[in-house]
Amino acid sequence: MTELLTAAQMRAIEQAAIDSGEVTGLELMERAGQGVVEAIFEEWPELAGASGRGASPSGSPEYLDKEEVPFRAVVLCGPGNNGGDGFVVARLLHERGWAVEVFLYGEAEKLPPDARVNYERWTDLGEVNDVSVCAMNKGWSCDLLIDALFGTGTTRALPDLGELFWNMEDMVDCFQVEPLHEIGRPAIVAIDFPSGVCADSGRDFPHRDEHWRFSASAHITVCFHQPKLGHFIGDAVEKCGKVVNKDIGLRPSHEWRKSNWRQICKLLQAAHQDWLRKLTDQNKFGNGHSVVLTGERGHTGAARLAARGALRVGAGLVTLCVPEDACQEVASQVTSIMMKTVDDAADLSAALEDKRINALCIGPALGLDRAKPLVAAALDAGQQARPTVLDADALSAFADEPNALFAMLHEKCVLTPHGGEFARLFPDISEKLNAVPTKGPAYSKVDATREAAKRAGCVVLFKGADTVIAAPDGRCSINSAHYERSAPWLATAGSGDVLAGFITGLLARGFDPMGAAETAAWLHVECALKFGPGLIAEDIPEQLPAVFRDLGL
């Protein structure tokens, strides 16, 4: 499980290692530069030779006939240690026979000490020009462009670099359709972050000149030790291209980790596999009994999707609670899923007398008018605190009085809002999240979800391509559907209902709320990836057997 750090956590780990005497800042900078060069050659082995033909701006045949020339790199260095990494990369490429041009944003005299040392090492080998004199056309016809302007220290807008960033985005787009060299334009590599992106939130800092871009773009982003939060949330996911992490020999101390674990956010990379493995001697009740409430006639599809999800994910029994007038509609559509007539809150309370029902899903297409009393019955303090997923209308119904909902919630609940539902329940938090950031670290989706979970007193799963899951005690994880797990076709009607069903089924199987939400979110994306384009919500649960087989279950 990868831990995602904030800039401050990364600095603390780095400082602890330096203070312990096991490494110096300068050594870390050297390793960072080496990591970037390594990543470049791993990504583009064709650049690993000492020389190449050089980029052909036009791809014209007469150019190709010329004698081979060294590969050319342009390195853009900034005023902090990110710039320091850039000087190391410039030197290492030069040592390999590359022709390297270096441009600096800022003043050499003001560079921090380690960056200054590497600046001087570079000036023994080549020139440094001001970034403002970097003729961009010249830059674009090189083989490699290194963005070492800003890394984890970005704290505000970079308006004077907006045009440069705009050009970089253009180049990244071009290169995605044409292979390297054929268009004579460079591979773009960001060191740690595409410049302008806030490391904690993944957001960039807009400025008045909206014509230009607010942050850089890259084909690959090389980060160090562990990826940061900002690589997986916010605007950065569109800018990083691909995130490559390089070890720079930092070992966070056990003590540091122990005292900070609640502040660390995990990136979900696997299901809780051991928990998923069914015990062979379980009977159907051993795997729990999930109940899903449907809406009224004509509004039962969402709950049926959730129920199917709960059953496929392994709940032993799944029952749909259906209003009398919708029974025929539901009965004609389900087989292995059971039905019970539940018209109102009194019926629900009576149904929940059955203590074998150990997980409940309430909300998908439930109907705003019916939702409030039914939610109250589901969460009735007189009942045992039963694991309960609240989704869709069960959340929106409380838009006018979210505190009334929070007062009823308990620690076995899971809320699964999308952005709109989140804003209805947590308007002030949503406002902070949607405000234009002016200084870093900017308020992030991770901050927002943690704050919401604390207020609600239960697990909150804030949906999106970057789904964030947080518990009231600060535990947090991100389920990213970006980069190699990109699954845009998951944004389809009913997909969220299936997710709610997955969580409910896992709760029935005995997962704790955080584990159920994390595993369900991860499986949900796996199912989408398994199916591919053309996916509709009905397909999602049907991929689970294949996903489970791949997991060796």
Ligand SMILES: NC(=O)C1=CN([C@@H]2O[C@H](COP(=O)(O)OP(=O)(O)OC[C@H]3O[C@@H](n4cnc5c(N)ncnc54)[C@H](OP(=O)(O)O)[C@@H]3O)[C@@H](O)[C@H]2O)[C@@H](O)CC1
């Ligand atoms: N931590 C580690 O373990 C390791 C870290 N390493 C590397 O160090 C990087 C972090 O270095 P860093 O802290 O010096 O930050 P960085 O991103 O270079 O920028 C800071 C400078 O930018 C300035 N500045 C900010 N915003 C600005 C703006 N809008 N416009 C203008 N200026 C602005 C800011 O000025 P200030 O805000 O202080 O006025 C400051 O001068 C990290 O990303 C990685 O690449 C590696 O060497 C390996 C080990």
Ligand SMILES: [K+]
């Ligand atoms: K950078």
